[in-house]
Amino acid sequence: xxxxxxxxxxxxxxxxxxxxxxxxxxxxxxxxxxxxxxxxxxxxxxxxxxxxxxxxxxxxxxxxxxxxxxxxxxxxxxxxxxxxxxxxxxxxxxxxxxxxxxxxxxxxxxxxxx
Amino acid sequence: xxxxxxxxxxxxxxxxxxxxxxxxxxxxxxxxxxxxxxxxxxxxxxxxxxxxxxxxxxxxxxxxxxxxxxxxxxxxxxxxxxxxxxxxxxxxxxxxxxxxxxxxxxxxxxxxxxxxxxxxxxxxxxxxxxxxxxxxxxxxxxxxxxxxxxxxxxxxxxxxxxxxxxxxxxxxxxxxxxxxxxxxxxxxxxxxxxxxxxxxxxxxxxxxxxxxxxxxxxxxxxxxxxxxxxxxxxxxxxxxxxxxxxxxxxxxxxxxxxxxxxxxxxxxxxxxxxxxxxxxxxxxxxxxxxxxxxxxxxxxxxxxxxxxxxxxxxxxxxxxxxxxxxxxxxxxxxxxxxxxxxxxxxxxxxxxxxxxxxxxxxxxxxxxxxxxxxxxxxxxxxxxxxxxxxxxxxxxxxxxxxxxxxxxxxxxxxxxxxxxxxxxxx
Numbered sequence: 025x026x027x028x029x030x031x032x033x034x035x036x037x038x039x040x041x042x043x044x045x046x047x048x049x050x051x052x053x054x055x056x057x058x059x060x061x062x063x064x065x066x067x068x069x070x071x072x073x074x075x076x077x078x079x080x081x082x083x084x085x086x087x088x089x090x091x092x093x094x095x096x097x098x099x100x101x102x103x104x105x106x107x108x109x110x111x112x113x114x115x116x117x118x119x120x121x122x123x124x125x126x127x128x129x130x131x132x133x134x135x136x137x138x
Numbered sequence: 139x140x141x142x143x144x145x146x147x148x149x150x151x152x153x154x155x156x157x158x159x160x161x162x163x164x165x166x167x168x169x170x171x172x173x174x175x176x177x178x179x180x181x182x183x184x185x186x187x188x189x190x191x192x193x194x195x196x197x198x199x200x201x202x203x204x205x206x207x208x209x210x211x212x213x214x215x216x217x218x219x220x221x222x223x224x225x226x227x228x229x230x231x232x233x234x235x236x237x238x239x240x241x242x243x244x245x246x247x248x249x250x251x252x253x254x255x256x257x258x259x260x261x262x263x264x265x266x267x268x269x270x271x272x273x274x275x276x277x278x279x280x281x282x283x284x285x286x287x288x289x290x291x292x293x294x295x296x297x298x299x300x301x302x303x304x305x306x307x308x309x310x311x312x313x314x315x316x317x318x319x320x321x322x323x324x325x326x327x328x329x330x331x332x333x334x335x336x337x338x339x340x341x342x343x344x345x346x347x348x349x350x351x352x353x354x355x356x357x358x359x360x361x362x363x364x365x366x367x368x369x370x371x372x373x374x375x376x377x378x379x380x381x382x383x384x385x386x387x388x389x390x391x392x393x394x395x396x397x398x399x400x401x402x403x404x405x406x407x408x409x410x411x412x413x414x415x416x417x418x419x420x421x422x423x424x425x426x427x428x429x430x431x432x433x434x435x436x437x438x439x440x441x442x443x444x445x446x447x448x449x450x451x452x453x454x455x456x457x458x459x460x461x462x463x464x465x466x467x468x469x470x471x472x473x474x475x476x477x478x479x480x481x482x483x484x485x486x487x488x489x490x491x492x493x494x495x496x497x498x499x500x501x502x503x504x505x506x507x508x509x510x511x512x513x514x515x516x517x518x519x520x521x522x523x524x525x526x527x528x529x530x531x532x533x534x535x536x537x538x539x540x541x542x543x544x545x546x547x548x549x550x551x552x553x554x555x556x557x558x559x560x561x562x563x564x
Contacts, residue, residue, distance in 0.1 A: 026562055026564055027562075028560075028561045028562045029561060030559070030561065031558075031559050031560045031561055032560055032561060032562040032563070032564075033527070033560045033562070033563040033564070034527065034563075034564050035526060035527065035528075035564075036473070038551045038553075038558075038560065065472065066339075066343055066452075066474070067339065067343070085552070087552060088552070103564075105335070106330070106331040106335045107331070107335065107336070107426075107427075107428055107450050108450060108528045108530060109528065110526070110527050110528055110564045111527065111564035112564075113562065113564055123551045123552060123553070124551075125534070125550045125551055126550055126551075126552065127473070127534045127535050127536070127550060128519075128520075128535040128536050128537045129469070129535065130516060130519075134471070136473050136534065136550075137471055137472050137473060138472060138473050138474040
């Protein structure tokens with residue numbers, strides 16, 4: 025199983041352990057039992073089961089979200105694609121920051137889209 | 139007595155059922171219209187609904203969806219010749235105005251002709267003006283817009299309930315969790331990977347992308363409603379295994395649905411009306427079972443509706459007649475398509491065409507290489523060429539001030555260079 029201590033990447037997301045969810049972050053509702061931690065244009069989302077998990081969106085930065093995995097429950101972030109699949113990553117209890125990847129354009133930057 | 143373990147003989151049947159249903163899901167055989175009609179009638183019968191009277195078939199998910207909208211509009215207006223023409227014109231205008239060229243030209247012709255021939259063949263000519271009122275009473279009034287929606291839901295829900303409540307419960311009660319999961323993993327899920335993920339998802343996404351505007355919304359809705367048929371091979375395979383190999387009792391309904399899956403693509407049930415789809419006429423995969431064709435569409439329907447793909451990634455059809463330039467690809471917004479495009483034209487061509495200079499190469503391939511290009515119109519640009527956790531190479535444009543591949547990775551996640559320390563990348 026793929027585990028990490030402080031930082032790991034799965035496709036176009038980077039997950040980092042942090043001390044706590046920053047003030048002002050907006051709590052999200054789960055959909056069909058999962059949180060979509062990275063939406064994909066073609067439906068190949070990265071998801072985590074909602075049970076025992078809280079998920080927040082950063083108030084300012086659309087590319088940053090927060091994941092709280094309650095004590096004693098490890099969770100896997102799964103990539104919903106049956107081919108070219110980014111392997112699941114196990115997230116042990118704690119608080120994490122989830123960052124989406126961006127890329128440069130002459131007009132500024134945009135989120136990496138797939 | 140629950141089945142808590144499968145015998146070696148039963149396990150040996152996994153590949154047989156996988157193959158059977160993958161073959162059904164990937165079949166390119168023409169629709170067997172008579173067989174499909176007979177099976178659909180039985181489905182209605184066991185759902186406790188009056189049998190459908192009119193059967194139509196169309197050559198692709200798009201034309202079937204447009205036809206459903208068209209038939210609905212004719213019904214709302216009524217069957218008088220003037221109104222027929224008016225309805226035809228109305229839909230034609232909408233479709234012409236809003237649907238992409240390919241769909242417009244190829245699909246519309248495919249739709250208009252069969253609808254006219256089939257609807258007015260069956261309803262118009264056959265019964266003639268004399269019984270037009272009768273037809274209106276019998277068909278068009280009954281299948282008003284509201285009823286149309288209700289019945290569609292009713293048929294679909296009843297079909298699902300029959301499968302869900304009856305077959306599901308029946309099978310669930312008779313097999314242990316482990317066997318249930320084992321059969322799903324070994325049969326259902328693998329059929330889903332090949333049929334659902336490689337074919338149906340790609341077809342649906344292509345429809346989504348190709349038809350826009352108001353008609354697009356209607357088409358998308360209709361496509362979504364076509365929930366039955368050969369692309370449902372995964373769960374039909376799952377139940378078929380239990381029915382045939384474990385001799386669990388299955389309802390007739392399931393047998394009828396399986397029969398339908400064997401003789402048509404998707405189909406949509408309505409009150410009095412059933413719309414069938416032809417299956418694809420061509421499918422091409424690479425050696426890993428990913429949707430792929432280098433010389434034309436990877437999925438082709440009989441009306442020309444097509445999906446182009448490169449090793450599982452759906453691409454614009456134009457790329458297969460006039461390959462994109464490296465410069466176009468560098469600015470292409472979808473990173474998966476960009477990757478596939480670079481793969482298509484070849485990395486040597488890319489570096490050559492862009493006159494790219496290597497700025498920095500990290501020892502770790504997952505940190506990658508930083509390149510600089512100097513393009514005639516847009517000037518100096520830098521990009522990261524990096525291998526992801528799945529072993530595929532991606533190209534990510536980064537700001538021109540980036541000096542190392544690591545700094546470029548860090549920037550792409552909004553971090554400082556020393557903050558970027560992944561222990562693991564999948």
